[in-house]
Amino acid sequence: MNRILPALLALLAATVAAPVSAYWEYGHETVATIGYRNARxxxxxxxxxILRHAALLETPTCPARTIEQASVWADCIKTLGPRFSYSSNWHYQNVNVCKPFDLKSACRDGNCVSAQIERDMKLLKDKTLPMRERVQALAFLIHFMGDLHQPLHAGDRDDLGGNKVSAAYGIYTAERLNLHTIWDGYLAERAISTPPSLVRRYSPEEKAAIQAGSVEDWSRESWQVAHDATYATALGGDACGQVPPRAKLDQATIEKLVPIARLEVERGGLRLARLLDEAFG
Incomplete structure (x- = not known):
């Protein structure tokens, strides 16, 4: 045990997500699978x-042949250098949680996640477009619906979505660990792994309760989660209070956040199912 803990801490320090990363594979793949299972x-x-034509993307190191692969394609292509660098701002919309909700300012020229979701829907509905364009739109849509429901991709405090907020996650206190990484990975993985499984067929009543609203409504809701849950719990109850040198999420706080993180994944998946049904209806 004495040897394992230092190794885990070293792994945490080495795998901290960059500012443009989002929902590690487990989060994105789960959102995608829920969406797929609950679509018509x-x-x-x-x-x-459409995904049978994924080779048209010409990204052999970033396959998208299945919905799970497609869900992480938009992150994988960041490794391809300038080829897809234009899409880096599409993964988030940093609306300040300490100011009134203002999506328009955060989405100038369509460079934000919600605007790209709406754009991808238009592209998918247009059957006259080349198949390559539709494959790419589908992969982006699947990924961005996961991003939108990671609260720190919908709201922040001008801190790169919590990347500038040093934080400890339970006993893990790796120097480079931050609030964004916690919500992207460690908390998301704990939430998804907590039974019962989120991947299932949901009832019509469950779907109706979650799927209602617009992309902007969902943006506002995720932004509110960032305020009420993400920042408030990390900053001692005041989401807009002073940021300490190291925010601390103790075990009791983590347990309170797990249901919230689970709900965000659930929302992302079921809303993705609705958009997919609309795109191909």
Whole structure:
């Protein structure tokens, strides 16, 4: 045990996400799988048909042949250098949680996650477009619906989505660990791994309760979660209070946050199902 703990801490320090990273593979893949399972059969068939053409993307090191692979394609292509650098700002919309909700300012020229979700929907609905464009729009849509429901991609305090907030996660106190990394990875993985499984067929009543609203409504909701849960718990109850040298999420706080993080993944998946049904309806 004495040897394992230092190794874990070293791994944490080495794998801290960069500012443009989002929902590690587990989070994105789970959102995608929920969406796929809860879409109509004809929608699933349409998704499969389009993803059969994933080779048209010409990104062999970033495959998108399945919905799970497609869910992380938009992060994988960051490794391809300037080829896709234009999309780096599309993964988030940093609306200040300590000011009135203002999506318009955060989405100038469409360079934000919610604007790109709406753009991808338009592209998917247009059957006259080249298949390569539709494959890319589908992969982006699947990924961005995960991003939108990671609260620190919807709201922040001008701190790169919490990347500038040094934080401790339970006993893990790696020097480079920050609030964004915690919500992107460690908390998301704990939430998704907590039973019962989030990947299932949801009832019509469950879907209706979560799927209602617009992309802007969902943006505002995720922004509110960033204020009420993400920052408030890290900063001693005041989301807009002074940021300490090291925010601390103790075990009791983590346990309170797990249901919130689970709900965000659930929302992302079921809302993705709705958009996919609309795109291919």
């Amino acid at each position: 059969p004809e929608t699933r068939a349409a998704i499969d048909r």
